[in-house]
Amino acid sequence: MTANRDIDALIDMMARLPGLGPRSARRAVLHLIRKRELLLSPLADQMRRVAETARECRNCGNIGTSDICDICAAEKRANGLICVVEDVADLWAMERSGVFKGRYHVLGGTLSALDQIGPDQLRIPTLVDRVDRESITEVILALNATVDGQTTAHYIADQLEGRVTLTSLAQGVPIGGELDYLDDGTITAALNARKAL
Structure with missing residues (x-):
C-alpha cells in the first residue's frame, strides 16, 4: 500500500464500488491523482453536488435531482x-x-x-x-x-x-447467442416462447 493514510482510505472506499477490486481501485486512484486538476477535483465537486441533490422520485422510484423525475414529469x-x-x-x-x-x-x-x-x-x-x-x-x-x-x-x-x-418481456436466446453457452433455464424459456416463422 501507499505511505499516506488518506490515499489508502480513498483506495479502500473505491474498492467497495461494484466492479472494482483493490487492484482496480489503486489504478483508478493513481490515475485520478495524476490528473488531479482535470479529473480528481471536478469528480470530488460533482460527487459533493450529487450527494446533496440526489433523491428518489416520489412517483416511480427513479433517482434524480427533483422530487418528480424527468420521465414522470414528461x-x-x-x-x-x-x-x-x-x-x-x-x-x-x-x-x-x-x-x-x-x-x-x-x-x-x-x-x-x-x-x-x-x-x-x-x-x-x-x-x-x-x-x-x-x-x-x-x-x-x-x-x-x-x-x-x-x-x-x-x-x-x-x-x-x-x-x-x-x-x-420476451425471454430466451439472445441475438448472437450460442446454445452451447446458455443455461438450461434460458433454453427452456426460449423453447416455450417459440413462434412461427
Missing part, C-alpha cells in the same frame, strides 16, 4: 404504459435502449421469503395505486428471469388482475 410519456423494473439500474438500462416511451415503476427489489422481503417492503402497493390513479392501460413486467423475479411477477399479476393488460 407529459408525452403519460400514454397509459408503465414498465415495472426491479431497480433503478434496470430502468436506466431500458432508457439506454431508447425503445420504451412510457413511464416506469421501480419496485426496489423482488419478493423473497428467504430474505423476508414481502410486498410491503417493495413498492407494489404504490404500483397498484398508480394503476388506478394514472389511468394505466398496460403494465409491462420487466423483471429478471429468476425464481424471485417470477414470483414477484405472479404476485403483481394477481394484484392487478382485471384492472389492466399485463405483459412481460
